[in-house]
Amino acid sequence: xxxxxxVTQHISKTYGRPPLQVFALRETNLDxxxxxxxxxxxxxxxxxxxxxxxxxCLDKPSTGKIFIDxxxxxxxxxxxxxxxxREKIGFIFQKYNLxxxxxxxxxxxxxxxxxxVDSQTRTKKxxxxxxxxxxxxxxxxxxxxxxxGEQQRxxxxxxxxxxxxxxxxxEPTGNVDTKSGxxxxxxxxxxxxxxxxxxxxxxxxxxxxxxxxLLRIQDGEVREDHV
Amino acid sequence: MSRSLLTLLGIAIxxxxxxxxxxxxxxxxxxxxGELSSLSDVIxxxxxxxxxxxxxxxxxTSNGEYFTQRDVADIQRLQGVKEVSTQLASSGxxxxxxxxxxxxxxxMDISVMRLxxxxxxxxxxxxxxxxxxxEIMIGYGIAHNTFDANISVGGRIKINxxxxxxxxxxxxxxxxxxxxxxxxxxxxxxxxxxxxQSNISxxxxxxxxxxxxxxxxxxxxxxxxxxxxxxxxxxxxxMTSILKTVQSIIGILQLVLVAIxxxxxxxxSIGIMNTMLTSVMERTREIGIMKAIGATNLDIMSIFIxxxxxVSSIGGIIGIILGVFxxxxxxxxxxxxxxxxxxxxxxxxxxxxxxxxxVTVSIIVGVLSSLYPAWKAARMSPxxxxxxx
Ligand SMILES: Nc1ncnc2c1ncn2[C@@H]1O[C@H](COP(=O)(O)OP(=O)(O)OP(=O)(O)O)[C@@H](O)[C@H]1O
Ligand SMILES: [Mg+2]
Numbered sequence: 033x034x035x036x037x038x039v040t041q042h043i044s045k046t047y048g049r050p051p052l053q054v055f056a057l058r059e060t061n062l063d064x065x066x067x068x069x070x071x072x073x074x075x076x077x078x079x080x081x082x083x084x085x086x087x088x089c090l091d092k093p094s095t096g097k098i099f100i101d102x103x104x105x106x107x108x109x110x111x112x113x114x115x116x117x118r119e120k121i122g123f124i125f126q127k128y129n130l131x132x133x134x135x136x137x138x139x140x141x142x143x144x145x146x147x148x149v150d151s152q153t154r155t156k157k158x159x160x161x162x163x164x165x166x167x168x169x170x171x172x173x174x175x176x177x178x179x180x181g182e183q184q185r186x187x188x189x190x191x192x193x194x195x196x197x198x199x200x201x202x203e204p205t206g207n208v209d210t211k212s213g214x215x216x217x218x219x220x221x222x223x224x225x226x227x228x229x230x231x232x233x234x235x236x237x238x239x240x241x242x243x244x245x246l247l248r249i250q251d252g253e254v255r256e257d258h259v
Numbered sequence: 260m261s262r263s264l265l266t267l268l269g270i271a272i273x274x275x276x277x278x279x280x281x282x283x284x285x286x287x288x289x290x291x292x293g294e295l296s297s298l299s300d301v302i303x304x305x306x307x308x309x310x311x312x313x314x315x316x317x318x319x320t321s322n323g324e325y326f327t328q329r330d331v332a333d334i335q336r337l338q339g340v341k342e343v344s345t346q347l348a349s350s351g352x353x354x355x356x357x358x359x360x361x362x363x364x365x366x367m368d369i370s371v372m373r374l375x376x377x378x379x380x381x382x383x384x385x386x387x388x389x390x391x392x393x394e395i396m397i398g399y400g401i402a403h404n405t406f407d408a409n410i411s412v413g414g415r416i417k418i419n420x421x422x423x424x425x426x427x428x429x430x431x432x433x434x435x436x437x438x439x440x441x442x443x444x445x446x447x448x449x450x451x452x453x454x455x456q457s458n459i460s461x462x463x464x465x466x467x468x469x470x471x472x473x474x475x476x477x478x479x480x481x482x483x484x485x486x487x488x489x490x491x492x493x494x495x496x497x498m499t500s501i502l503k504t505v506q507s508i509i510g511i512l513q514l515v516l517v518a519i520x521x522x523x524x525x526x527x528s529i530g531i532m533n534t535m536l537t538s539v540m541e542r543t544r545e546i547g548i549m550k551a552i553g554a555t556n557l558d559i560m561s562i563f564i565x566x567x568x569x570v571s572s573i574g575g576i577i578g579i580i581l582g583v584f585x586x587x588x589x590x591x592x593x594x595x596x597x598x599x600x601x602x603x604x605x606x607x608x609x610x611x612x613x614x615x616x617x618v619t620v621s622i623i624v625g626v627l628s629s630l631y632p633a634w635k636a637a638r639m640s641p642x643x644x645x646x647x648x
Contacts, residue, residue, distance in 0.1 A: 090551055090643040111555050117641075118553020129548045129645065143552040165593065 035258045036099075037229050038064040038087055038196055043096030045082050056082040058252040060096070064231070066197065069224045071240035072233045074249035080233045081247065087231065088123045089116050101197070116143050116146050121193025124201035128183040130175040130190070136162060137171040140189045161189035165219055181212025188219055199223060200230045205239065217242070222252075266534045267574040270525030274617045275579025276520035279586035279612060281616075282607035284513030286590060290605055291505050298374060299502065300341070300469050304334070304462040304483065326459035333482050339475055341465040344368040347450045348460035353443065354417040354576050362401065362443045364418070366450025367436050372396075376429070379439055382414035384427030387446055388400045394449075395423045399431040400440030412504040418443070421453055424445035456467070472497040524620065527574070528628040535567055546636050547644020556637035562637050565644065567629025568622055575621025579614060 045057040057079045064070065072080050084165060085091040086098060098105050100120055104128065117123070130139045140158035141151075142201055149157075163222030165185035165223050175183050184204055191199055201220065217232075217239055224230045246257040306324065316360070326345070335343050347366035353360055367375070369387050376386075382402070387394045395416065402410045402425075410416065414425045429439050451457055464479075466472050476495035483493040546559055586607035594605055 069514075082425050085642050088551070090645065091640075111557075114550070114553050114558075117551060123551050125645070129551075131545055131548060145607070146549070146552070146554045150416040151503070235379075 033067045034067060035245075036063050037066050037068075037101060038062065040093075041099075042097060043093040044088060045079070045086060045091070046094045054122075055252045056070070057086070060253065060254050062101065062247075064198075064229060065228050067224070068229050068231075069221070069244040070231045070247060071134045072231065072241035072243040072247045073235065073237070073240050073251060079252040080249050082201055082252075083254070084123075084200050084231070084233055085112070087198075088121050088200045090114050090123070092241070096186055114146075118143060120193050120196050120198060122196040122199045124184070124187050124191050124199065124204045126203040127182070128175065128187045130183055130186055131242065132144075132175050133180045135172045135174050136167060136178070136186045139164075139175070139186055140193055143190060143193050149194075156191065158189070161192055162186070165189050179208075179212070181208045181215060184208055184212070184216055185219065188216065188223075192223065196228075198229045198231070203233050205236065215238070217246040262534050262537065263570055264568055266527070266530045267577065269530040270524070270571045270574025270621055271578040271581055273421050273520060273524035273527045273624075274525050274575045274621055275581040275585050277517060277620065278579050278582025278609065278613055278617050279418070279589050279607065280516035280520055281440055281513065281604070281613040282582065282586035282609045283593070284509060284516055285608040285610055285613070286586075286605045287512070288506065288509050289608055291509065297496045300465045300467075300472065301374070302466065302472060302479065303463050303498075303499045304464070304479055304493055306460065306493060307491075313540045324492070325495070326462055326483070327486070328457065328459075329596060330486055330493075330593075331459065331462060333486065334462060334479055337475060337478060337482070339466050339468060339471045340465050342407055342466040343462060344371045345457075345459045346371070346461035346463070347447060347448065348457070348458050349454045350457050351443075352453065353401075354582075355410060355414070356407050356408045359523065360405060362405070362418075363441065364450060364454065365444050365460075366447045366460040367444070367461075367463075368447055372444060376439070376444075379432075380430040382428045382430040384425065387426050387444070391426075392446075392449060393421065393423045394426040394445070396427040396429065396442070396444040397425055398429050398440040398442035401443060402428045403451025405441075409513060419453055433540065456461050460618075472499055524624055528569075528595050528624045531567055531571060531625065531628040532632060534570070535563060535629045536635070537633045538566075538625075539563065541638040542636075543639065543644050543647040547641050547647065550639070550641035559637040559639075563633035564626055564629045568625035568631070571616065571621045571628075575618055578621070579617050582617070 034234065035065065038239065040060055040062045043057065043060050044055065047054045047056060072083065073081050082091075086093050089100070090096075092106070100116055104204055108116065131142065134142065137155065139156050140161055140181045141154045144154045144157065158170070160170060163227065165188055167182060167185055167189070168177060170186075171184060173182075175186070178186070184207070188204075193228075199220065204216055204220070208216065213236070221242070232239070232243065240246055248255050304326070306326065325348070330342055331345060334340060338426055344367065348363065349366075350363045353362045369389050373386055380398060384396075387396060395418075397410065410425055410428070412425055412428060416423050416425065423445070429442065432439050435584075445453070467476055476497050478496040480493055484490060487493075549559060549562075587607065590605045590607050
């Protein structure tokens with residue numbers, strides 16, 4: 033039996049106060065198993081990003097509880113939350129979100145720096161990861177000197193830097209062309225094959241169909257679709 | 260970038276002010292101390308309660324009464340007194356180039372003269388020569404503004420009908436204290452021969468042991484006051500006490516200068532804070548990303564504090580370099596203003612203490628002024644910050 037890496041219990045996210053209250057996410061219960069590959073689809077504004085941000089501990093649910101590797105994140109303090117974000121989760125954004133003043137290598141090293149990894153090990157690992165995403169020739173390039181696809185691959189390398197058990201990717205292929213998108217998905221699937229848990233938000237049905245598990249979100253409510 | 264540069268400049272100016280003002284103060288301290296401490300065994304006895312105030316002057320008798328030979332003899336008899344000499348004062352008729360005017364005459368031993376006017380710059384010529392007769396030194400005013408024609412070294416002036424040669428002319432005295440501009444200085448011997456008087460306006464003496472100076476000064480005062488039957492006829496001032504007063508005045512001056520520099524630094528630190536706050540705003544998204552990939556609040560804070568420290572310590576180092584040049588410039592201006600010459604020309608002295616102080620101050624300013632911006636950055640929520648456009 034594989035263990036649950038993420039469990040959510042009745043999590044909701046609301047914005048504003050009644051009567052103008054908006055439910056971005058409603059009463060969501062999820063069990064996510066180690067090594068799973070989940071695609072999340074749904075129309076714009078349905079709550080996909082809201083869910084991802086909650087799972088990635090970037091935001092806190094209005095009600096309900098989230099357990100990551102068995103620990104209730106609502107009970108954690110700022111430092112412990114930072115540690116979860118750093119060590120358990122790798123977040124990949126639609127807009128890459130690299131630090132513009134740092135080059136590819138430094139961007140990948142950054143989160144290892146926060147984890148206290150020494151600089152030699154940091155550089156070695158960052159180079160390995162960038163080689164894995166086929167960017168060995170772009171180590172010293174700044175984000176502005178790279179294509180969207182390349183930037184997103186740097187972001188993937190960065191997400192993997194502290195060997196997290198969960199990769200959360202919110203529309204990772206949203207801003208790149210089909211070929212680059214294909215490349216990115218292939219890398220993520222490789223990572224999944226090595227045992228990593230992957231959750232990907234996408235608008236692309238073809239991509240979604242390749243996942244092991246498919247979640248459809250509509251109006252803040254999650255429904256399971258079997259592939 | 261240009262914003263950081265401006266901030267840097269602010270710090271640099273503040274530190275420059277500290278360094279150059281401290282260097283100036285230290286320079287003053289050492290100039291005065293060096294000059295006066297070589298005279299630390301000297302006691303000057305003057306008439307009147309006010310005491311001897313300024314170097315290169317004094318000796319004016321307020322009540323028309325002078326010291327007597329008996330006073331001098333009494334002082335000579337005191338335990339611990341090494342040598343005594345006197346300054347004589349009178350007035351005489353001076354004639355040059357057909358014009359005659361009344362001048363005040365001062366007579367003293369040549370060795371004392373050299374001591375007393377050591378700090379005075381000379382416009383031309385030199386001090387009286389030991390053994391020569393009928394030589395005088397004159398002040399700038401006598402040389403240039405008293406007679407119809409300028410007097411130069413070697414010039415001949417008739418005083419009370421007697422011919423005197425000018426051996427040296429004092430430079431123009433600036434704003435400081437009693438003026439030497441109207442001096443006519445001659446040896447005690449010439450003075451007595453010329454005037455037939457020995458009106459003693461000042462008595463100089465040296466003591467064997469500097470530590471006895473204060474007690475000897477007190478007994479001199481008592482003795483002379485007794486001789487004249489007045490309670491405060493004479494004032495005996497030790498060089499050490501003058502030294503102490505001058506040092507404490509300079510100390511206060513230094514403090515004031517540093518206080519002024521601190522104001523510059525406060526302004527600079529407000530500049531840093533402003534720069535950092537803007538930078539935090541501009542980098543909101545970056546801060547969000549860093550938090551999203553696992554930076555703690557402390558990580559974020561240290562990024563901004565280190566940045567603030569870096570800006571301020573680079574500014575500090577530039578300030579120290581500027582301060583070295585600034586202090587040179589400042590003393591140059593001061594020297595030309597006060598037209599101080601010779602040994603009393605100021606030189607700025609940059610001490611290790613002032614450099615260490617400057618570096619420490621700039622680092623502290625950097626940390627303090629980036630504390631609030633750093634805290635603001637740290638408490639941003641990652642999701643808000645990432646969404647920020
Ligand atoms: N900060 C916010 N304040 C108010 N409402 C918000 C906020 N963030 C999200 N919402 C609302 O919550 C709902 C869900 O938003 P969410 O970003 O999760 O949608 P999404 O499924 O990711 O859409 P897309 O496919 O366009 O990215 C939307 O109606 C949105 O307007
Ligand atoms: Mg979204």
